Amino acid sequence: VLGTLTLQACWFGEREDILILVRAGDPVSRSIAEYYAAARDIPEEHILTLEIQGTSDADLISLAAFESDIAVPIESYLAREDPDSRIDVLITTLGIPVRIGRCEPGRPHYPRDCLALAVDAALAGLGRLELATDEDPVVDGRRPWTANPYFGDPRPFKKFRRQEADAKLRFLVARLT
Numbered sequence: 001v002l003g004t005l006t007l008q009a010c011w012f013g014e015r016e017d018i019l020i021l022v023r024a025g026d027p028v029s030r031s032i033a034e035y036y037a038a039a040r041d042i043p044e045e046h047i048l049t050l051e052i053q054g055t056s057d058a059d060l061i062s063l064a065a066f067e068s069d070i071a072v073p074i075e076s077y078l079a080r081e082d083p084d085s086r087i088d089v090l091i092t093t094l095g096i097p098v099r100i101g102r103c104e105p106g107r108p109h110y111p112r113d114c115l116a117l118a119v120d121a122a123l124a125g126l127g128r129l130e131l132a133t134d135e136d137p138v139v140d141g142r143r144p145w146t147a148n149p150y151f152g153d154p155r156p157f158k159k160f161r162r163q164e165a166d167a168k169l170r171f172l173v174a175r176l177t
Contacts, residue, residue, distance in 0.1 A: 023095030024051045032093040061097035094177040120173040
């Protein structure tokens, strides 16, 4: 009886605040998502398969392809399946591109020096950030970017999101590889 009560006290139910992103046709991406969903009690319907057009480098995606193959399907899913905005964590799996655009040849490929945008950063502000394009000005060797408004904030993310409803940061983003 004590064991059953302890297990019931630890039961939190399904994690309806997480959406896992999978690359269509990638069995490793699918396996990672299914394993993580089972381990964290995330419902199967919170695994979203994305049809991402191939590139010569699977870690890179163009801005246009990001919009059409990643952003639009996620926004459509959220409008249809999460009208109450319960989802506040996006998890990408192996196979989801890492960068939008390319670092310029001859420049170091450190994130701080690269003019390309991280997919994770674009997902964090999905629908709230205007993404830089190749035509945007370069200032001091970089394109302007918006600092993470949650960085160093002591509040739990759910509370931050509730209290800062208009913040550019919309989701926490994690990457499982």
